[in-house]
Amino acid sequence: MKSNFKLLSFFVLAAVTLSSCSSDDDSPLIEEAPIITNFEYGEGSSHGDEQVGYKGSDIHLEAEIVAEATVSSIALDIHAHDLEPGEDEVAWDFKQIYTDADYLVKNPVFHEHVDVPANIPSGEYHITLTVTDSNGNSTEIEGHIHIMDAVTTSALSIDESVVRGTDLHTELFIEAVHGVHNVTVDIHAHGLTVGEGEQEWHFEQVYEEGYHGETSVEFHEHIDVPVTAPVGEYHMVITIEDEEGNTSKIDTHFNVTL
Structure with a gap:
């Protein structure tokens, strides 16, 4: 009788242990949102760090990303507030989501050049860079750039x-x-x-x-x-x-x- 009780206790303990391990395996991994560092943007032709751009040229953008989970997308938004287009000018609102293979990794370096139309208003534009990982965590960083006439x-x-x-x-x-x-x-x-x-x-x-x-x-x-x-x-x-x-x-x- 005592032997049967010990055997039953062994099976109960084993079942509890397996259940505990299974629960641990099913619990979601908690990962930090991506971190964006060394965000720079400015005149593209010289890769400078001045926060200016010129109409008819391009803007150089670069940032280092630290991500515990794989990056799923990087979104860039450039727009202005209260800039009235003049004669022969149009409003400019740039939006793009980057899903290049080079970016869909852990800790990528974002590096792009964005063409600036020649027929947009001069003035201050708002830049937002948003990084989202495969777990749905996201981080954004903001800045401002002055777009000026090339001449x-x-x-x-x-x-x-x-x-x-x-x-x-x-x-x-x-x-x-x-x-x-x-x-x-x-x-x-x-x-x-x-x-x-x-x-x-x-x-x-x-x-x-x-x-x-x-x-x-x-x-x-x-x-x-x-x-x-x-x-x-x-x-x-x-x-x-x-x-x-x-x-x-x-x-x-x-x-x-x-």
Whole structure:
């Protein structure tokens, strides 16, 4: 009888032990959410850490991710608040989810370049990077970047009126992050009566010497006004093109007098 009791006790203890082990195996593993470190973003062409980007170029983004579980997705969001698109501009809202094989691992390094449209408003944009792992844990990190024109200029200095037969002084300072390709000046009039001894004047010239390839340069030119140019108001358009094909235009008017 005593022997049977010992045998029964052995089976009960074994059953309890197996049940306990089974319960331990079924309990979910508790893992920490991913950690995002060394998040950098900025001008793509130089891999710089300045938090600026340029229209018509790209933004370089990089971050180190520490994840106990395999990463399942990385989401990037770039958008602006209260930036009104100007003429020929459109609002920009960039969203993308990255599921590349290189990212669907533990502890990946996120590295991407995002093209910035040339026709969006300049100003401050909000960046959010969200990392989600295979257990549904997620972490996000935020920042702000200033999107600027690739070509900027100072105020134009020009004669308000010029006597025909003399020259027109034109001056401005140009900043072009990708370098100046050329500067085009176009001068024309609309509806001016051509008098006796006069000839219609339309000036167009492309300037490269002294400007091509420069990232910071003063545009300073004197343009001869023919003595035969009709008197009246003229329209001038100065177009600066950079080495990436981005352009900036300046419109102004001046008068030709006797």
